[in-house]
Amino acid sequence: MAVKIRIPTPLQRMTQGKEEVEGKAGTVIDLINDLDAKYPGIAERISEGGKVRRFVNIYVNEEDIRFLQAEQTPVKDGDEVSIIPAIAGGSII
Amino acid sequence: MIDKFMIIPQYIFHEMLAHCRAGYPNEACGILAGKCNEVSRIYKMTNTEKSSVNYFMDSKEQFQVMKDIRANNIKMLAIFHSHPSSAAYPSAKDISLAFYEDSVYIIVSLMDKEPVTKAFSIKGGDIKEVEVVVK
Numbered sequence: 702m703a704v705k706i707r708i709p710t711p712l713q714r715m716t717q718g719k720e721e722v723e724g725k726a727g728t729v730i731d732l733i734n735d736l737d738a739k740y741p742g743i744a745e746r747i748s749e750g751g752k753v754r755r756f757v758n759i760y761v762n763e764e765d766i767r768f769l770q771a772e773q774t775p776v777k778d779g780d781e782v783s784i785i786p787a788i789a790g791g792s793i794i
Numbered sequence: 795m796i797d798k799f800m801i802i803p804q805y806i807f808h809e810m811l812a813h814c815r816a817g818y819p820n821e822a823c824g825i826l827a828g829k830c831n832e833v834s835r836i837y838k839m840t841n842t843e844k845s846s847v848n849y850f851m852d853s854k855e856q857f858q859v860m861k862d863i864r865a866n867n868i869k870m871l872a873i874f875h876s877h878p879s880s881a882a883y884p885s886a887k888d889i890s891l892a893f894y895e896d897s898v899y900i901i902v903s904l905m906d907k908e909p910v911t912k913a914f915s916i917k918g919g920d921i922k923e924v925e926v927v928v929k
Contacts, residue, residue: 710870710894710896710897711893711894711895711896756891756893758853758856758857760857765853765854765857783857783860785853785856785857785860786893786894787850787851787853787856787891787893788823788825788839788850788851788856788873788891788893788894789843789848789849789850789851789891790848790849790875790884790885790887790888790891790892790899791821791845791847791848791849791885791887791888792821792846792847792848792877792878792879792880792885792888793847793880793885793887
C-alpha cells in the first residue's frame with residue numbers, strides 16, 4: 702500500500718490526466734519532491750523553496766497541514782493527500 | 795470544459811444572486827457544479843477575508859465541496875464571486891489567481907441597483923466571455 706495523492710484539475714495536465722497518483726511514505730515535502738521526479742515541474746507549482754505556496758492547500762486525510770506540522774507533516778502508507786489550489790481573487794489590484 | 799455558453803437553472807441563479815446580496819458590502823463567493831455545461835448544484839461558500847475588495851474561499855469548506863462533487867459524479871463548472879462596487883469583469887487579481895482554467899469564472903456586480911452577472915473563461919491570462927443561459 703502506498704500514499705494516495707489526489708491531483709487537482711489544474712495540475713492534471715502534468716500527470717497525464719491522472720486524478721490520483723501514488724507516492725511514498727515520508728513527509729509532505731518528500732512526497733512533493735518525489736512527485737516531481739515522476740512528473741517534472743509539478744513541485745514548483747505546489748511549493749517554493751521547500752514551503753507550500755500560499756495559494757495551495759494540502760490536506761492529509763481530513764486535516765489541513767497548516768494545522769499539523771506543515772511541510773514536515775508525516776505521511777504513511779494508506780494516507781490520502783489532497784492538493785487543492787485556493788480559490789481567491791478580488792475586485793481591485 | 796465550457797467555452798461558449800453555460801446553462802444555470804433559474805432557482806440556482808437566484809440563489810447565487812441572493813448569496814451575493816447577503817454578503818454585501820463584502821465580496822461573496824461560491825461554486826456551481828453539474829455535468830457538461832449545465833449546472834445542477836450551488837455551494838454557497840464563506841469568504842474568509844470578510845472584505846469588500848477581496849475574497850478567499852474557506853479552504854476547509856472547499857475541501858468538503860470537492861469531496862461532495864466527486865461523490866456525486868459531477869464537476870466544478872463555475873466559481874462565482876461578487877464585485878460589490880465595481881464592474882462585472884475580472885480584476886488583475888482575479889486573473890492572476892484563476893488557477894482553475896477548466897472552470898468558468900462568474901462575476902456578479904452589485905454596483906448598480908440591479909445586479910449584473912457575467913461569466914468568463916480565464917486561461918493563461920486570456921479572458922473570453924461565456925454566455926450564461928438562465929432557464
